Amino acid sequence: MEEKVSEIVQGYGGDKSYLVPIMQDVQKEFGYLSRDALTAISANLGVPISRVYEVATFYKAFSLKPKGRHHISLCMGTACHVRGAELISGNITDMLKIKDGETSADMEYSFETVGCLGACALGPIIVADGEYHGEMNIAKTTKLLKKLGKKV
Amino acid sequence: MVNLTIDNRKIQAEEGQTILDVARKNGITIPTLCHNDALEPSGSCRMCSVEIGEGARAKVVTSCLYPVAEGLVVNSGSERVKNVRRTVMQLLLARSPESEQLARMAEDLGIHPEPRFKPSEDGSKCILCRLCVRTCETVVGVSAIGFSFRGPEKNVCTPFHESSNICIGCGACASVCPTGHIEMHVSPSGDVRTIWGRDFKMAACSKCGLYFAPEDQLTYISGRTGVPMEELMVCSSCR
Numbered sequence: 221m222e223e224k225v226s227e228i229v230q231g232y233g234g235d236k237s238y239l240v241p242i243m244q245d246v247q248k249e250f251g252y253l254s255r256d257a258l259t260a261i262s263a264n265l266g267v268p269i270s271r272v273y274e275v276a277t278f279y280k281a282f283s284l285k286p287k288g289r290h291h292i293s294l295c296m297g298t299a300c301h302v303r304g305a306e307l308i309s310g311n312i313t314d315m316l317k318i319k320d321g322e323t324s325a326d327m328e329y330s331f332e333t334v335g336c337l338g339a340c341a342l343g344p345i346i347v348a349d350g351e352y353h354g355e356m357n358i359a360k361t362t363k364l365l366k367k368l369g370k371k372v
Numbered sequence: 373m374v375n376l377t378i379d380n381r382k383i384q385a386e387e388g389q390t391i392l393d394v395a396r397k398n399g400i401t402i403p404t405l406c407h408n409d410a411l412e413p414s415g416s417c418r419m420c421s422v423e424i425g426e427g428a429r430a431k432v433v434t435s436c437l438y439p440v441a442e443g444l445v446v447n448s449g450s451e452r453v454k455n456v457r458r459t460v461m462q463l464l465l466a467r468s469p470e471s472e473q474l475a476r477m478a479e480d481l482g483i484h485p486e487p488r489f490k491p492s493e494d495g496s497k498c499i500l501c502r503l504c505v506r507t508c509e510t511v512v513g514v515s516a517i518g519f520s521f522r523g524p525e526k527n528v529c530t531p532f533h534e535s536s537n538i539c540i541g542c543g544a545c546a547s548v549c550p551t552g553h554i555e556m557h558v559s560p561s562g563d564v565r566t567i568w569g570r571d572f573k574m575a576a577c578s579k580c581g582l583y584f585a586p587e588d589q590l591t592y593i594s595g596r597t598g599v600p601m602e603e604l605m606v607c608s609s610c611r
Contacts, residue, residue, distance in 0.1 A: 268509070268515030268518070270505075270508075270515050270530065270531050271515065271518055272531075273531040274519050278520075
């Protein structure tokens with residue numbers, strides 16, 4: 221872990237101004253930013269841990285908690301919201317037994333709601349493992365979760 | 373040297389100074405919260421707002437950041453400035469209703485809380501001016517504290533909200549805090565200081581025996597300056 225972080229930091233020439241890209245790469249590598257990872261970034265880059273923690277908690281894109289194998293983001297922007305994203309959120313919560321921002325105990329699924337994905341015409345939108353699914357409804361969500369391996 | 377006018381007074385000032393510096397040097401009072409002479413100005417509290425220019429081109433700027441210039445006309449107490457300061461203070465009062473320092477400043481300025489702004493109920497006195505974080509970073513050189521999260525959850529804290537092992541317990545953050553948010557407690561006998569959830573053992577002066585500074589702080593100063601610990605173990609009144 222320490223070595224991998226050190227390698228990523230070296231890849232950016234140890235330049236402090238690349239803190240965010242470095243954190244993105246570390247998160248990509250380990251799935252989330254663990255406490256040890258943040259400490260290692262701080263030590264390797266010479267940026268105080270208080271500042272690294274500040275950046276990590278500021279951006280929604282960084283997670284300090286482990287994420288599940290499958291990551292589901294549901295758009296709750298205005299357009300998606302009025303087209304029933306709330307109902308879909310309820311369906312996901314019922315099926316996966318996890319609330320917004322949580323990860324299932326078996327580390328299979330994590331679910332979060334996001335502000336706007338910028339594709340309002342396709343609303344309501346779900347991003348599952350980086351893949352966009354537009355014009356979602358409860359039935360299609362159930363099908364999607366089954367496809368991701370959720371046994372019902 | 374540049375010539376400018378503040379509140380109809382002709383004033384000479386050196387180039388590069390800010391309006392706030394010049395005004396204070398000339399006995400003109402401008403209220404501030406996030407300003408500290410030991411640090412670069414940051415302009416985050418907006419209390420030092422003044423009006424510059426005249427007529428339709430007059431605009432409101434933060435005096436702590438605005439450099440003086442030849443022929444600049446500053447009005448530090450116009451109706452517009454008072455309105456800005458009143459609204460800023462009312463918003464801060466709603467943010468930190470429990471802060472005695474803010475309440476005192478509002479009273480001095482004759483500002484009353486605005487009923488429309490619902491007082492925050494989280495009990496926090498922090499106005500997020502970042503003065504403490506900047507002090508810890510640039511004056512103390514430790515960077516033990518920082519902000520975390522954003523929006524309504526934003527707060528000043530030690531990393532992971534745990535007691536910090538690099539904090540030296542100097543209390544500079546508590547001392548510069550303009551609203552009294554950072555709490556520092558000293559045990560009745562004076563031998564333990566508690567700040568940021570950590571207890572610091574205080575060092576007793578080798579001459580008078582009075583507890584005067586945390587041991588961690590003296591070790592830190594000794595390490596930074598090379599002054600031997602024995603010399604630092606004497607309090608400022610015995611030195």
